[in-house]
Amino acid sequence: MTFKPWLAGVAAIALCATSAMAQDFKPAVVFDMGGKFDKSFNEGVWNGVKRFIDESGDDVMEFEVTNETQRAQAITRMAQRGGNPVLGVGFAQADAIDAVAQEFPDQMFAIIDVNWLDRPNLRQYSFKEHEGSYLVGVAAAMKSETGTVGFVGGMDIPLIRKFACGYKQGVLATKPDATVLENMTGTTPAAWNDPTKGAELARSQIDRGADIVYHAAGGTGLGVIRAVADEGKLAIGVDSDQYAVAPGSVLTSMLKRVDNAAYDTMTDAKNGEFTAGIMVLGLAEEGVDYVADENNADLLTADIRDAMEAAKAKIVAGEITVHNYEDDQACPVD
Template sequence: MRRVSKLAAAVGTAAALALSATACGSTSTESSSSDSSDSAKKGKGIALAYDVGGRGDQSFNDAAYNGFEKAKKDFGIGGEDVEPSDGESDADKVQRLTDLARQGYNPVIGVGFAYAKPIEEVAEKFPKTTFGLIDDDTVKADNVANLVFSEEQGSYLAGVAAAKATKSKVVGFVGGVEVPLIKKFEAGFVQGVKDTDKSIQVKTQYLTQPPNMDGFSKPDLGKEAARGQLDADADVIYHAAGLAGQGVIEAVAAKDKWVIGVDSDQYEQKTLAKYKDSILTSMTKDVSGAVYNLVKSVQDGEPMSGESRFDLESGGVGLADSNPAFTEMTELQEAVKKAKEGIISGEIKVGTES
C-alpha cells in the first residue's frame, strides 16, 4: 500500500480557500454494483457525503465543502454533495456511498469517523474508486485514503490562549458527543490550560452520549451548556460541537465573554457575523485542504492511500488570527508562539486522552 506522508497536508493548505455555500446535494437510491468502466479511474467528479449536521454548520462540514468547491473549479470537474438524514444507520451510509461510486464519482469522500465501517465495506466492492475517510485511520485498503488530524495539538494552543485571556480563572469546554475524537480536543485543551496556569479551573461538558449524535446538530443543546458554564463564572469557552457549537457561540456573545471556535475560522463565517466580536480565535483544521489534495491526487493519476496526517507542523491544524483583539494580546501571542514551537520541536508532548 502506498503511504502518503504529512507533507501532502502542507500542499493543500495554501490551496484551500474559503468559498461561500450555495446548493446542497441529494442522496441517490440507485442499486449497488461493482466497478465496470474506465470512468472509475478519474470519474466524473468528486462526491462528498456529509457528517451529522450537514452543510451549513459553519464548521467541519462546511470546511469540507470549501475544498469540494475549490477542486471542482480548479480541475473543471463535476461533483455531488449529499446530506445525512436524522438517525440514519450504517446501512444508509453504505447505500449512499454505493450509489455515488456506481455513478462514477471518484473520489468518494465520507466526512467524519462515522463513515469508517461503511467505507470499508463499499471500498472492497469498488477497487478502482478512491475513497476518502476524514477523521479516522482504521480502514486499511489500497483504495482508501485516511485523512486524519492532530486535533489535540491545535486544541493545546486553544488552551494556552484561553488561559491567557481569562480574567475569572474559569474556562469551559463543550464537546458535542463524548467519542474518542472529541476527547482529543478536550485533552489538548485542558493540558494547554494547565501547562499555562495550573490554578485555572476547566469545566467540561458533553452534550450527548453515543449513539445519540444530537450533540453535533442541535444548537439549543450547545446554548444551554454554555449558559451553565457562564453562570459558573467561565469567561472563555472552547467548543467542539459542530452545528451545536453555534448555540455555544450565541450564548457566550450574549454575555460579552470569549468563545473559541472550531474546525473553520468561525470569526469569518457570515452566518456568525453578529457574534464575531466574541470569537477570540478558532482551532482550525485544514479539512478543505485534505479534500482538495485527495481530488488532486486522483486527477494526477496517483491517488492517495493509507494515512495522511495533518498536524501543527504541516499547518494542518492551528489557531486563526482573524480577530484583531486576538492579535493585540501580546502576552497571549508570545505564549501561543512558544507553545507551538515546543510542540513542533517535540519538547511538548500533547496527550490525546484526558
Template sequence: MKKRIIALLLAATMLVSLTACGTKKDAEKDTTEGTTTEETTGEDTTAEDTTEKVDFSVGMVTDTGGVNDQSFNQSAWEGLQNLQKNTGADISYLESTQETDYAPNLDKQVDEGKNLIWGIGFAMADAIITAAETNPDVNFAIIDNAYETTPANVTGVMFRAQEPSFVVGYIAGLTSKTGKVGFVGGMKGNIIDQFEYGYRAGVDYAAKELGKEITVDVQYAESFSDSAKGKAIATKMFSSDCDIVFHAAGGVGVGVIEAAKEAGKFAIGVDRDQAYLAPENVLTSALKLVNVAVELVSTEALNGTQIGGQTYNYGLAEDAVGIPEENPNMDPAIYDKAMEVEQLIKDGTIVPPYNADTYGK
C-alpha cells in the same frame, strides 16, 4: 498562518496543469428524505472562462451535522469547490440527516460513477468500509478516521487536533479573568478526546505559567447538530463563572457561540475561523483545515497517484492546523506567546495529550 495556508493551496494547484477562471453550479435536490445533492459541472459559459473539464468526479457524503454546519463538513465542501475551481473536476455532495442515511448516500454516489467518494467524519467509518468492500473498483476517503487495516481502495485522513487545541487552551488560560473555562464536546470518542485533552493540557500549561489554578468544566451534548443544546450547556457554564468556552461539536457549537454573544463572554471556535459568527465574542479558533486536506488528497487521486491503503496525518508541522492570524479580541502579547508554544509543539518540546491515558504525562 494565512501565508502557510496559501502555500499549501499553491502546492495543490501546482500538481495539476489546468487552471480555472470560473465555475457554474447546477444544483439539484434529491427527493429521498433526509438527503440533499448538489452537483457542479465545472463549466461556465462566460467568455472569460478557460477551464477545461476533466474526466474526474468526486462525491462527498456529510455526517449528520450537514454541509452548512459552519464546521468540518462545510470546510470539506469548500475544499472540493476549490478543487473544481483549480481542475474543472465534477463535484457533488449528499447530506445525511441521520446515521441510516450514510449507506444509501454512499451507494448513490457509487451509482453516479464517482471516481472518489469522501465520507466526512469518524461516524461514517463502518459505512465507508462496507461500501468499499462492496465496490472494490471505487476509491473512498474518510476524514477523522484511521483503520487498523486500511483497504486498498480506502484513504484515511487524520489531524493531530490536540495540537491547536493545546494552543487555544493556553490562550484561554492566559485570557480568563475568572479562573474557570469550559469545553463542550459533541459526542465522546477518540477524535473529540484530542480536542478535550489537548485543550485541558493547554489550560494547565497556562495555569502553571501564571502560578494559579484554572479549572475546566467539560460537558458533552451527545450530538453534532443540536445547536439549542449547545447553547443551553454553554449558557449554564457562563452563568457558573466560566468566561471562555471552547467547543468541538460541529453544529452544536453554533449554539455555544450564540450563548457567548448573549452572555457577553468569549467562545473559541473550531475547524474553521468562526469569528464571523460573533465578531466580538469569538476569542480565536482551533483550525483544522479539512478543506486543504480534501483538496490535496483529491488532487493526488486526480493525477493518478495511488492514495488508497494508507492514512494521511496532518498537524502543525504540516501547517494544516493552528489558529487564525487575525484575532482582534486577543491580547497581542498573548498571541505572541501562543506562537512560541506552537513552535515548541512543532519541534517536539511540547507533546500535547490526545486522550485520558496521555493527559498529565
C-alpha cells in the same frame, strides 16, 4: 496550498499508487449530518471541495446526509454512479465506506477522521486535534479574567475527549491554578445538532465563572457561541473560522484543515497521484492551526499570539509533547 511536502513524513501511511484509476475521474463527496453549510466541520470540507471546483472547473457530485440510515445508501449510490474518488466526511461513515470500497475495488475512496481501516483503494485522514487545542488553551488561559474557562463537547467519544484534553493541557501549562469546566452534550449522534442544549451548557459554565468557552460540538457549538456572546463572554470556535457566528465575541478558532484534505484528495485523484493509507496531520504538517487575523486582532493580542507561536514551535520541535487522549483513554491533567 497542498499537503504534498509532508507526504514523506506522515507517521503511518501505506502508499498505493492508483494512477490508472484517474482515467475515470468523477469526484463525489458525502457530507454528514448538519449539512455542508454547518459553519463547522462539514463546511470546512466544502471549502476544500469548492476550491477544487473553482480551480479545476470540474463538477463534483455531492449528497448531504440527514439521518443515519442514509450514509451507506449515499456512499453506495455514489460508487454506482461512477464516483471516483468518493470522499466520506466523518468517522460515522467508516463502516459504510469500508464496505463500499471493498465492493468497488477499482475506484478510489477517502474518508476524514478515520485511521483504523485497511483497504488498498482507501485514503484515511486523521488529525492531531489535541495539538491545536493546546494552543487555544494557551490563549484561553491568558485572556481569561476569572481564571475559569469552559469546554463543551458534542457526542461523548474519545475523539472529542482528545480535543478537551489538549485544551486543558494548554490552559494548565499556562496558568496552573486555572479551572477548566467540561461538559459533553450527549452520547448519541443527536449531540452534534442540538444548539439549544449547547447554549444551556455554555450558560451553566458561565454561571460557574467561565468567561471563555471552547467547543468541539458541530452544529451544537453554534448554540454555544451565541450563548457566550449573549452573556458578554468570549467563545473559541472549531474546525473552521467561526468568527462570523458572533463577530467580536470569538477569541479565535482551532482550525482543522479538512479543507486541504478534501482538496488534496480530489487534486491527487485528478492528477493520477492518489495514494491509499493513513495520513496523520498535526501542527508540523499544517493539519491543525488557529485563527489570527484582522477580525480578532483586538481580542487575540500580540502577547497572546506570541505565546501561542512559542508553544507551537516547541510542539513541532518535540520540546512539548501534548498527550493524546485516544492513546490510553486518559488525560494526565484530570
